[in-house]
Amino acid sequence: MRPRIMNTAATSEKGVALLIAIFALLLISGVAVTMLLMSGTETAVAANYRTSTQAFYAALAGLEEGRGRLWPGHPSALGTFIAAPGATLAVGQVRYILNPSTGEVISPTDLDSSNPYRDTEYQQEFGVPVTSATVQTTTSVSNLTLANTPGPLFKWIRITPKTEQAGGTDINGDGVLNSTTPVFFDGTQQNLTSTGRQVLRVTALAVLPNGARRLVQYDLSAVVLNLSFAAALTFDGQGSALFPPNSNVYTVNGNDAASCGMPPEAAKPALGVVNPGDDVSITASIPANRQSKYTGSGPAPDVQNINSSLNPSYQTVAGLEALIAGIKTNADQVIQGPASSLPNLGTASSPTITYVNGDLSLSGSQTGYGILVVTGNYSASGGVGWRGIVLVVGQGNMTVSGGGSNSYEGSVLLARTRDAAGNLLPGPAPGPTMLDWAGGGGNGVHYDSCEIRNSQNNVTYRVLSFREITE
Numbered sequence: 001m002r003p004r005i006m007n008t009a010a011t012s013e014k015g016v017a018l019l020i021a022i023f024a025l026l027l028i029s030g031v032a033v034t035m036l037l038m039s040g041t042e043t044a045v046a047a048n049y050r051t052s053t054q055a056f057y058a059a060l061a062g063l064e065e066g067r068g069r070l071w072p073g074h075p076s077a078l079g080t081f082i083a084a085p086g087a088t089l090a091v092g093q094v095r096y097i098l099n100p101s102t103g104e105v106i107s108p109t110d111l112d113s114s115n116p117y118r119d120t121e122y123q124q125e126f127g128v129p130v131t132s133a134t135v136q137t138t139t140s141v142s143n144l145t146l147a148n149t150p151g152p153l154f155k156w157i158r159i160t161p162k163t164e165q166a167g168g169t170d171i172n173g174d175g176v177l178n179s180t181t182p183v184f185f186d187g188t189q190q191n192l193t194s195t196g197r198q199v200l201r202v203t204a205l206a207v208l209p210n211g212a213r214r215l216v217q218y219d220l221s222a223v224v225l226n227l228s229f230a231a232a233l234t235f236d237g238q239g240s241a242l243f244p245p246n247s248n249v250y251t252v253n254g255n256d257a258a259s260c261g262m263p264p265e266a267a268k269p270a271l272g273v274v275n276p277g278d279d280v281s282i283t284a285s286i287p288a289n290r291q292s293k294y295t296g297s298g299p300a301p302d303v304q305n306i307n308s309s310l311n312p313s314y315q316t317v318a319g320l321e322a323l324i325a326g327i328k329t330n331a332d333q334v335i336q337g338p339a340s341s342l343p344n345l346g347t348a349s350s351p352t353i354t355y356v357n358g359d360l361s362l363s364g365s366q367t368g369y370g371i372l373v374v375t376g377n378y379s380a381s382g383g384v385g386w387r388g389i390v391l392v393v394g395q396g397n398m399t400v401s402g403g404g405s406n407s408y409e410g411s412v413l414l415a416r417t418r419d420a421a422g423n424l425l426p427g428p429a430p431g432p433t434m435l436d437w438a439g440g441g442g443n444g445v446h447y448d449s450c451e452i453r454n455s456q457n458n459v460t461y462r463v464l465s466f467r468e469i470t471e
Helices: 008-012 016-070 121-126 278-285 288-293 317-329 449-455
Strands: 093-098 134-139 154-161 197-207 213-222 233-235 241-243 251-253 271-273 303-305 333-336 352-357 360-363 366-374 378-381 384-394 397-401 408-416 434-437 444-447 461-469
Touching: 016 093, 016 154, 016 197, 016 213, 016 461, 121 154, 197 461, 241 278, 271 278, 278 303, 317 352, 317 366, 317 384, 366 449, 378 384, 384 397, 384 449, 397 408, 408 449
Parallel strands: 093 134, 233 271, 233 408, 241 434, 251 444, 271 303, 333 352, 352 366, 360 378, 366 384, 378 397, 384 408, 397 434, 408 444
Antiparallel strands: 093 154, 154 197, 197 213, 213 461
């Protein structure tokens, strides 16, 4: 009989498979738990990012409402709530636009720690609490566009003048952060000398129902056009022609009317030309018995070469085209010609910037206010008049007919930069212009610095800087 042999190796390995299975199960479970935790973390991060982004855009909407309502043409413009057109908002003045939810009270000047909407940032910028400022408030219009639709969840917008201290920048380089003088922007750089337009600081706080908060800020300034003129009526070209009326009441006057009561500027020529010899030919076209009707800084008939006093950029095709392109960018209305009317003529308190791409023909008794650019031929009949600036730049031809008792108060400039087909002239100097004025009545062109300045007040506000503030 053979002895029985036991398989001891097989017997000793019977529990290994179970251990491996348990270890694999634990490993899989660990990976699963880790993935669940990671998923939860990513969900939380995504939720936080989403609410943070919502708060950011809500605050940004507040900045844009504030910027939009600074524009005089806005349906709910802030107007004198900020400062009269052309005036300066004094340091220490604070204007809030409040945006409460239904039944909610927003009081940024309540600095109690329990108030979630308190404005402590003001003291960081100006060195004093906002309770020491002169504060005015108005209500947001963010919910007025869509009925029964909640608007952005910003809580307040604050508008203040910028100072060196508030901006943390020594603008004039004197080593002192001035806290009492407002800052201005001249189109190129900021200054403390009242050159250009005032810089306003617009700050907005957004708070969502879940407590997410963002505080953001713009520095803004009205667009600076800086349009100035060296004569009441300028023929800005080579070989320009004048066909004047033979009316006893028709006048061209370069003496500043200064209709707003401001100190008048020095007298300007009645008629200004830039091409040598045009002053002689245009003077010769004025009837001998009407030469006394052209008055200004020189003897009547006051026709002068203003080549040395007219802005050099106005004396080249490229410069003139850049000028009207900049105006078009800021225009309230851009109209494709030929046009026989203007949708909005503007008012003295709200002048318009109108750009007509092509011909414009106006008739009847009507007065426009602001800046008018016509790139084609401009014709007016009857009692048409304008208060501000008229630039016939392109074809450079202006025709006036009929009597009436209206006039052009401000300044008129004619310049030819394009041929009849609309192609740019080779330049650099602009081509010949033409003014044909028949009839007369009380019509004429009269220099008025106030109307020139006022015509440039109705401009939008550009963003000079943006920052987000960490609370």
